[in-house]
Amino acid sequence: MQTPDLLSGEQVILCKVKKQDLDTWWELIHNDEHPEWKKWDAPYYPLRQVPLDKFKEQMSNLIDQGYDRKYLIKVDDEIIGMVTYYWEHESSQWLEIGIVIYLPEYWNGGYGTDALKIWIAHLFETFPIPRIGFTTWSGNSRMLMVGKKLGMVEEARIRKCRLYNGKYYDSIKMGLLREEWEALQQ
Template identity: 25%
Template structure:
């Protein structure tokens, strides 16, 4: 991470800031974000990634205007602790999808994911003029479900047996929040 990247603070709170993903972050993402066993389970990640795949992903998404990909960083240390994305941004129908991941288990359970989501959802409603933001979460990720509910997300439905992971099928819960339901 270069010094110039540490000063980019696209959105921020007292504890966190969100900044764009830069090419020099890709090795960190490859080594820290993609291989934690429990993180892979919670996100349902089954793919095997190479550095080239990560670089190709970056080339593809960095010019895709239907998405915003950001890193979650600590204010006091500039440490990258996760990533967050707004996907499938549809300005005509005023909706988008979201995903968030905290990479290191040492940062789990401290509200960082909820705080980053609140910051980015607020941006979606106030700056992008979105009306609806949705996400999918696996039913076994109870901590994430509680986090999303704190922000006003409600369950819309269940995709039964959506994920086959570690020899078992798991449901995916569809959730969304509308602009007037969002709890900041």
């Protein structure tokens, strides 16, 4: 299946990952041993450092195969983050999404909401899925707010299961049915 190279929103453009983006993307992920963005993106899992050459080799191989599970988020041709999807259980069409905005100056400005809106629309157009969802933690209030803005509902809460900096947080699963999305688009 051929997927578009660009998906345009009001504030951002989602771009298929290209080889010329790999150095910059790697730097956004690995330029700091403890990056600010990782404090919000599942910080209870350590960031696995990947050498640049290995990252470029792995991603180049995926790009050559038509990889479309991650798109970079760009503003004025600058990479600010990425969106992704993965199959929780492909045979039952259970698809989950994720997002990272690496640059703090783009937090709280609607960029993540715009990116996910484009991404959700693209995924509902691309796959015969009944639902899209994501999992976050109760310490990430911005992600919870984005989900609500997009019409998602809290579907599950596993209490006090994420330990971060000596404190327990809840794991929260949010989801959106195709018919709910379509009703919101009218």
